[in-house]
Amino acid sequence: MRSVLLAVVSALFAFASVPSAQAYDFTYGYGWNQTVKWKLHQSGSTGSLSNTEVEDILEESFDAWGEPTCSDFANTYQGTSSTSSQSHGDGNNIVNFLSSWPSNYGSANGTIGVTLSMANGYALTEFDMNFNEQTYTFVDGQPGSGRQVDLQSVATHEFGHSLGLDHSSQSSATMYASYDNGTGQRSLSQDDTNGVCALYPSGKTDDGGGGSSGDDDDGCTICDTCTTGSDCPPDDLCVDFGIGRNICTAWCDDDACPGDSVCYIVAGSGGKEYQLCLNPEANKEGVCPDDYECTDDSSSGSNDDDDDDQSGGTNDDASSDTSDTGRPGGYAPEDDGPERNCGCAAISPAGFGLPLALSVLGLASRRRRC
C-alpha cells in the first residue's frame, strides 16, 4: 500500500538553476553512438544547384558540427543512395529533395523541410532529412524572392537536429527556432559549439556522448551528480534536493526503479506528489548520501562494441534492449522487487501534477523505459 506523504514541502522548479550561459538544448539527451554515415538520395536536387554543388553544401553543413575541437562528433558522406526517400526505420540516413511533397509531411505550401529521427533505447539510429522542392528553391547564398532558401543555412540547422540538438533560445545560434533569411546560420555560434560539445564531448567517441557525468559502466545512475537533465539518462531527471549538489533520479511507477534504488513519494508544492527513485534509506539517511552508489546487477553490459557502422542492421532486433548502446539502460530488476520486470509506465501529467514546463507535448513523446 502506498504510503501517504504528510509533509508538503515547497517545490522550486528552478529552470533558472540551469547555467545561464546555456541556451542550447537536446532532443533526447543522447546522440549517436558512432560516426554518422549518411547519403544523398540519388535523385538529388532538381533545382538550380547541381548535384555536386548540393553534395558540397551538405557536406560543409554537416562538417560544421565536427569542427569544434571540444567535440568528437563525426560524420561521413557515403555518396548517393537509391533507398526510398520515404523509408523511415530502415537504418539508412538519407537526405532527400522532394519535387512532390507528400501530405504526411505537412502542407506543400507551408513546409520547407523536415527532419525525422529514429531512436532505439538510448541511441539515435537513423535520420532522414527532407527538403521541399515542390514549392521552394534552394540556393547557395543570399536568398531572393520567389521562395528561395539558402540551403547551407537550413541544412546546418537541420543537421544539428539530426545529431540530437534541439532549438536554442539564443537568437544568434544556428539552432535558433527562426530563420534569419540570410547565410548567418551557416556558421556555428558559441552556443551551438557548446551544445555539440556537451552532447559529444571529446574523448567519448566510443559511446557517442550524451553528456553524462555518471559512470557509463554502471547500469544505474541514481544519485550521480548532475548539472542538467542531459547529464542523466534519457527520461531521467536532474533534481536539486537542496543537498548541495544536483542528483540524477528517475520517475518510478509500480515500484520499478533501477538497481538497488527504491521508489519514494516525494512531496511538491500544493500537495503534489512525485514518485522518484532514490537511495534505499533516503528517509533515514537523507537523500543521496556521499557513500551511496547505486548498484545494478545488470551493469555488466558495458559497451564493448567499437564497430562504427551504424547504418546497417540497426533495426534487426526491434525488441532489443539498450545495453548495446553503452548507455545506462535496461535497468534489470532485482529479484525480490515487486513488479520490477516492466513497471515503468508513461507518466501522466494529471496524476503527478508535473510542473508546467513538463508539457503535454514532452510527455506524450516520452519513451517507456522498460
Place this chain on the structure above:
Amino acid sequence: MLRALFAVVLLAFVGLTSPAHAASIIAWDVPTLTNESSIVVDATVESVVSTRQADGMITTRVELRVHEGLKGTTGRTLVVHQIGGTVGDWTLTVPGAMQFVEGQRLVLFALEDDGRVYPTLFAWSGFIVEGSGPTALIRRTVEGLTLFDMDEQGVLRPVESPVVSPKTLDALRTTVLQTVQGSR
C-alpha cells in the same frame, strides 16, 4: 517497495529535456491556415494508436469525435494519420508534430489526400481547447517548429514578432467561418 520520504526540503527539476526537433514551416495566420486546409473541425481525441510496420516505419492513427465541422465534410468521427510515434523501444520523432492526447479537445486544421487525412502544418495546425463554452481558451505549441515568415514576393524572413492568433475558441471559430464564407 514504495516509501514515503519526509525530509525533502527542496525539489527542483533541473534542465528537463524535451523531445522535439524542427520542421521548418511558414507561420501562417488562421485565415491562411483555413484556406490551405480542406478540413477544420472542433473535436475530441478518442484514441491514439501507433504501429510499427515491417519496414520499420512508425505511424500513428488518431480517431477524433467531431463536435462541429467548420470546414469540409466529415462524419461524427474523423481519422487522422501522421508519421511518427513510439512503439516499444522505438521512437520515430517527427519534429513539431501534433501531440495528440486522448480526451484532449482541439480545433484541428487538416488536409485530405488520397482518402487519408493529415494535420495541415504539424502542431501549428492544432489549437488545444482549455475549458468549455465559447470563451474557452485555446493554445498552440510551437515546440519543435522552426518558423519562417514570407512576404508577398515570396521572400522568406524571420518571424519577428509573436504571431497574432485568436485567444478563445469563439474567436477562432468566427475567424475560420468568416474565412470559409469569404472564400466561397
